[in-house]
Amino acid sequence: MSVIDLRSDTVTQPTAGMLDAMANAATGDDVYGEDPTVNRLEAELARRLGFAAALFVPTGTMSNLLSLMAHCERGDEYIVGQQAHTYKYEGGGAAVLGSIQPQPLEVQADGSLDLAQVAAAIKPDDFHFARSRLLALENTMQGKVLPLEYLAQARRFTREYGLALHLDGARLYNAAVKLGVDAREITQHFDSVSVCLSKGLGAPVGSVLCGTAEFIAKARRLRKMVGGGMRQAGILAAAGLYALDNNIQRLADDHANAQLLGEGLRAAGYEVEPVQTNMVYVKMGDKAEAIKAFAATRGIKLSAAARLRMVTHMDVSRAQIEQVVATFVEFSRN
Numbered sequence: 383m384s385v386i387d388l389r390s391d392t393v394t395q396p397t398a399g400m401l402d403a404m405a406n407a408a409t410g411d412d413v414y415g416e417d418p419t420v421n422r423l424e425a426e427l428a429r430r431l432g433f434a435a436a437l438f439v440p441t442g443t444m445s446n447l448l449s450l451m452a453h454c455e456r457g458d459e460y461i462v463g464q465q466a467h468t469y470k471y472e473g474g475g476a477a478v479l480g481s482i483q484p485q486p487l488e489v490q491a492d493g494s495l496d497l498a499q500v501a502a503a504i505k506p507d508d509f510h511f512a513r514s515r516l517l518a519l520e521n522t523m524q525g526k527v528l529p530l531e532y533l534a535q536a537r538r539f540t541r542e543y544g545l546a547l548h549l550d551g552a553r554l555y556n557a558a559v560k561l562g563v564d565a566r567e568i569t570q571h572f573d574s575v576s577v578c579l580s581k582g583l584g585a586p587v588g589s590v591l592c593g594t595a596e597f598i599a600k601a602r603r604l605r606k607m608v609g610g611g612m613r614q615a616g617i618l619a620a621a622g623l624y625a626l627d628n629n630i631q632r633l634a635d636d637h638a639n640a641q642l643l644g645e646g647l648r649a650a651g652y653e654v655e656p657v658q659t660n661m662v663y664v665k666m667g668d669k670a671e672a673i674k675a676f677a678a679t680r681g682i683k684l685s686a687a688a689r690l691r692m693v694t695h696m697d698v699s700r701a702q703i704e705q706v707v708a709t710f711v712e713f714s715r716n
């Protein structure tokens with residue numbers, strides 16, 4: 383029985399083509415700036431997303447941390463979603479390691495932050511307060527795509543208020559594919575962007591942070607400080623380059639599979655949130671542990687949550703999605 387793992391899009395295994403690219407990668411010591419494949423990946427993403435420079439890092443968490451620390455000094459503040467990864471799911475790193483104060487705000491239904499609320503949260507220039515320095519957005523946000531018009535507003539807003547604007551674009555390409563636009567249409571509004579190669583793009587490891595040359599030079603220094611300076615990292619960067627060349631447009635398949643899953647579960651009587659990209663949220667209430675255990679007997683790996691998140695990815699086929707729907711139907715009959 384092949385396992386169907388819907389817990390996250392981080393569970394994908396590298397394909398034969400990707401492993402081949404990794405095995406054949408030219409490498410050097412990246413701390414000396416001498417790994418040609420890392421240099422190529424950084425240049426490629428900077429070019430694709432419209433930035434002067436980029437930095438390859440092991441994880442999205444490190445990428446976001448370096449960005450927050452490069453934008454903010456000790457005693458500065460970043461404004462961020464209460465449910466955002468950079469605030470809620472990174473171990474409080476900005477505060478612990480950067481001495482940066484978060485100012486979390488409730489995320490709106492569409493995944494955005496209300497700019498009037500952001501304006502109200504910005505602190506006056508007064509020594510009682512932390513210095514508001516940065517607004518951090520996330521796209522996709524729990525599978526939701528932020529409207530391009532909102533991003534343009536956020537750009538104008540942050541210029542007006544003197545804030546920098548960072549994007550946690552762990553799933554930037556899911557948003558771009560969903561909108562049917564070049565990723566640059568999204569990234570053009572930001573001062574810095576972090577992209578994960580290890581989510582839907584299918585690489586085993588890696589994220590890339592993009593920004594100005596000065597910003598990336600600062601982030602590079604910080605990367606060494608937090609222990610993220612890797613040596614012959616070209617074998618990992620090769621997987622990222624392969625992912626950029628081969629795995630972007632196919633994200634549309636994951637989105638179609640998520641739609642299919644959402645519709646199937648809705649037809650079976652489940653309460654499903656509207657599906658936009660590769661995430662399906664279903665209300666399981668007190669049945670969270672029971673469905674997880676039941677699905678496990680059918681070879682399906684789920685998280686246990688009252689608001690259950692299921693994530694489609696390249697290692698889950700359409701036929702397997704039909705199996706998952708059938709399993710939920712069977713569960714609801716019991």
Ligand SMILES: *Cc1c(COP(=O)(O)O)cnc(C)c1O
Binds near residue numbers: 446467520
């Ligand atoms: C996964 C993720 C990250 C961080 O990724 P890691 O590589 O797991 O550290 C950051 N932001 C978002 C929105 C993510 O989904």
